[in-house]
Amino acid sequence: MKQTRIPATYMRGGTSKGVFFRLEDLPDRCREPGRARDRLFQRVIGSPDPYAAHIDGMGGATSSTSKCVIVSPASVPDHDVDYLYGQVAIGEDAVDWSSNCGNLSTAAGAFAIHAGYVDAGRDGVRTVRIWQANIGKTIVAHVPVENGTVQELGDFELDGVTFSAAEIVLEFADPAAGEGALFPTGNLVxxxxxxxxxxxxxxxxxxxxxxxxxxxxxxxxxxxxxxxxxxxxxxxxxxxxxxxxxxxxxxxxxxxxxxxxxxxxxxxxxxxxxxxxxxxxxxxxxxxxxxxxxxxxxxxxxxxxxxxxxxxxxxxxxxxxxxxxxxxxxxxxxxxxxxxxxxxxxxxxxxxxxxxAIMSRSARILMEGWVRVPEDSF
CATH class of the missing domain: 3.10.310.10 (Diaminopimelate Epimerase; Chain A, domain 1)
Known part of the structure; x- marks a missing residue:
């Protein structure tokens, strides 16, 4: 038995961090939803972990750090990329695909440029239209670029993050979740x-x-x-x-x-x-x-x-x-x-x-290269 190595990027987005993958870099059997993909992400993070420490994985044993993301070319018109997010349970054998991570949405916009899906273009602010595939919603990330790449460093301070970075403005279009009413019961209280x-x-x-x-x-x-x-x-x-x-x-x-x-x-x-x-x-x-x-x-x-x-x-x-x-x-x-x-x-x-809905966050690559997992783990 040996380890499989998979191209990956470890990123902070807002007050969360996770392991980012391009869809085409995943092993064949993990490119479609299913148990193999779930098991891969669990092994990358180090779950399920009865010690709740994630010592043998990339996770940080908190809800903010037990995350994996897949970014791929857009599957819907007028968008640049698809962004699919998996919240990996810490002690349980589960990966939740039912919702979005707003913090990592910031990193998804930056990663789209880093990964070559979106051209950085001229210095300024690049607009990245993201299809949030978990919930079927549009997110627009306004990502600063400089010298042909994402400008990651700057003086924007985000409480909960120790160091300053460049500001990324996020717009969540029509953010009412799913197809339901904004107030499901019809009442404000x-x-x-x-x-x-x-x-x-x-x-x-x-x-x-x-x-x-x-x-x-x-x-x-x-x-x-x-x-x-x-x-x-x-x-x-x-x-x-x-x-x-x-x-x-x-x-x-x-x-x-x-x-x-x-x-x-x-x-x-x-x-x-x-x-x-x-x-x-x-x-x-x-x-x-x-x-x-x-x-x-x-x-x-x-x-x-x-x-x-x-x-x-x-x-x-x-x-x-x-x-x-x-x-x-x-x-x-x-x-x-x-x-x-x-x-x-x-x-x-x-x-x-x-x-x-609008808010500002920041994002930064922490590490890039390959993540390794035992070949029989997914």
């Missing part, structure tokens, strides 16, 4: 049954299905860091119960598409995970979200789209936490700092729709 009684929630379908509740309604302030939640098994169980109740209310509990669960609060002075002091006046609201059953160290890109969209609709709990009223952008605080996001929402025939 619903009441769901939590483990400790009824809880008000905004259930939205944008970027990712998401369940937003007030921090104060579940005994929190919105300034919590990871340790306060992830070290409390009972708290994680309560969040899972809320997430499950929200999924049932949204009608997606039988489809396998799990919504994110998040809690929001009005601005307050607080300390981030890096020890930075943030004044209440520096942000519009506070948001904390869970990913793969744990409080996220910053904010998922798809959840950021949901936050931007919900904030743009007066009457949602997210809009309420931000002070109410019409708004096209908010700056929200998360455990690692703050992030500015925007959305264009409007009512059409009594129903809310969103045409576009």
């Amino acid at each position: 619903d009441t769901i049954e939590g483990p400790d009684g009824p809880v008000q929630a905004t259930l939205i379908n944008a970027g990712i299905p998401a369940v937003f509740v007030r921090a104060r309604d579940i005994g929190y302030t919105g300034t919590e860091l990871r340790e306060a939640i992830n070290g409390d098994p009972a708290a994680l169980d309560r969040f899972e119960a809320l997430r499950t109740a929200g999924a049932a209310a949204m009608g997606i509990d039988k489809t396998g598409r799990a919504p994110a669960i998040a809690f929001v609060a009005a601005p307050a002075g607080h300390v981030t995970s890096s020890g930075k002091q943030v004044a209440a006046g520096e942000i519009d609201l506070l948001v904390r979200a869970l990913s793969m059953g744990k409080l996220h160290h910053a904010m998922m890109g798809t959840a950021s789209v949901a936050i931007a969209t919900a904030a743009a609709v007066p009457g949602t709990l997210v809009n309420e936490a931000a002070g109410g009223g019409a708004r096209t952008a908010v700056r929200f605080g998360h455990p690692s700092g703050a992030l500015q996001v925007g959305a264009e929402a409007r009512q059409v025939d009594g129903r809310w729709t969103v045409t576009k």
Whole structure:
């Protein structure tokens, strides 16, 4: 038995990182969806790992670092590339193909140029139209280029990422997930049954299905860091119960598409995970979200789209936490700092729709070459 080596690129995108592949570089049996592809990605990452450490793989044993991506020539007109994302479970034998990673969408735009699918062209900003193949949506990445390649370094700072880099602006076109309504129940605020009684929630379908509740309604302030939640098994169980109740209310509990669960609060002075002091006046609201059953160290890109969209609709709990009223952008605080996001929402025939959500991220190649896996592992 020997190892198979496969061309790969290890990239950071936003506050996530993952292993990127060109479709044509994958072994033949992994170029189509199926068990072989899943097993390959699991072995690349180092899953399933009962030690939850990913010592024997490229993963980092967190929801932000257990990811693989396939980029290929566009399969739909008026797009440059297809971007397919796999979230590899850490301790379980599973790869989730049901949703997008908003953070790695940034890296997908840059990788399209690095991999030769999109010509860098003249110095400036290259527009890369991405078909997000998991959910069938368009993402437009505005990638800076210089001297015939992606400009990766710059002075754009992203909380949750230690070093600055070049800014990449992302536009999520028509981000309502799937073909469903923006608010699946038809309400801006619903009441769901939590483990400790009824809880008000905004259930939205944008970027990712998401369940937003007030921090104060579940005994929190919105300034919590990871340790306060992830070290409390009972708290994680309560969040899972809320997430499950929200999924049932949204009608997606039988489809396998799990919504994110998040809690929001009005601005307050607080300390981030890096020890930075943030004044209440520096942000519009506070948001904390869970990913793969744990409080996220910053904010998922798809959840950021949901936050931007919900904030743009007066009457949602997210809009309420931000002070109410019409708004096209908010700056929200998360455990690692703050992030500015925007959305264009409007009512059409009594129903809310969103045409576009916008946010800025950055991306950088960390390593490129070949990844090696045992030949009998997929």
